[in-house]
Amino acid sequence: FPAGEIRGQLVPAQEVDIPVAGHVTNGIGQTFISDVRIFNPSFTAPTVALVEFFQAGTSANTTATNSLVVNLPARGTAVLNDIAGTTGLSVTGVGAIRITSAANVVATSRIYINTPNGSFGQFVPAFARGEALRRGAIPQVSNTVAAISGFRSNVGFFNPNQTAVTVRLEARDAAGNVIGSNVLTLQPLSQQQNSIGTYFPGVNVSNTENLTLSFDASAGIFAYASEVDNTSGDTFLIPAQPDTGVATSQ
Numbered sequence: 336f337p338a339g340e341i342r343g344q345l346v347p348a349q350e351v352d353i354p355v356a357g358h359v360t361n362g363i364g365q366t367f368i369s370d371v372r373i374f375n376p377s378f379t380a381p382t383v384a385l386v387e388f389f390q391a392g393t394s395a396n397t398t399a400t401n402s403l404v405v406n407l408p409a410r411g412t413a414v415l416n417d418i419a420g421t422t423g424l425s426v427t428g429v430g431a432i433r434i435t436s437a438a439n440v441v442a443t444s445r446i447y448i449n450t451p452n453g454s455f456g457q458f459v460p461a462f463a464r465g466e467a468l469r470r471g472a473i474p475q476v477s478n479t480v481a482a483i484s485g486f487r488s489n490v491g492f493f494n495p496n497q498t499a500v501t502v503r504l505e506a507r508d509a510a511g512n513v514i515g516s517n518v519l520t521l522q523p524l525s526q527q528q529n530s531i532g533t534y535f536p537g538v539n540v541s542n543t544e545n546l547t548l549s550f551d552a553s554a555g556i557f558a559y560a561s562e563v564d565n566t567s568g569d570t571f572l573i574p575a576q577p578d579t580g581v582a583t584s585q
Contacts, residue, residue: 352434353462354493354574356371357426357428358420368417368446369432373386374410375412385402386403393527396522403424429528456570459572460574467495469553472549473573486563494525497524501521507547508545531560557574559573561573
């Protein structure tokens, strides 16, 4: 090949995103960490995966905050305990993780705390880039300020795109009434997670149950709600699912 052209066919990268992960200590001294597993499903070929961490915030991430490379033998699994800690990505705080490989990989994650009585936390799925949603819905969202009952909710977003995304967000009660709406701008490769009230300023969501959040975005994003039991501290994550409804005004 003259002029140094590349020989062979370029293989497109396969991308998997985990919308929330990290290593962070809360106000009462509990440290949340994330464990990640990456599996190579090939029976014959090893592969290499690039793992990148994008710090949470409202500013654009032009590059990853930190990254690492893992080698995966055929049918092998990378065991990445406390992936954001000093033996892994060595970052502090919360963000999103992107896993990129020339071959398909399968990834899972768990975010949790260790206590004298064992650990508790929640499973966080990994999503193929093609699963990012322009229109999504998050049912079963509740928010109660009383510390002795009910749940409190955090809502999170990860923009996997290289450009900013505009998101119209709505909260509806069980009867379908809109109780709050807002328009957000998610900067490129940015992740954020806040209490539900942050996203609906001026709306009292301090004692609400059975809400459904829905969004309409200018490009595909990942969104979720993280629910915490006010009594036990148990948590569960609700990833957004496709919203197939289209308003008559659209």
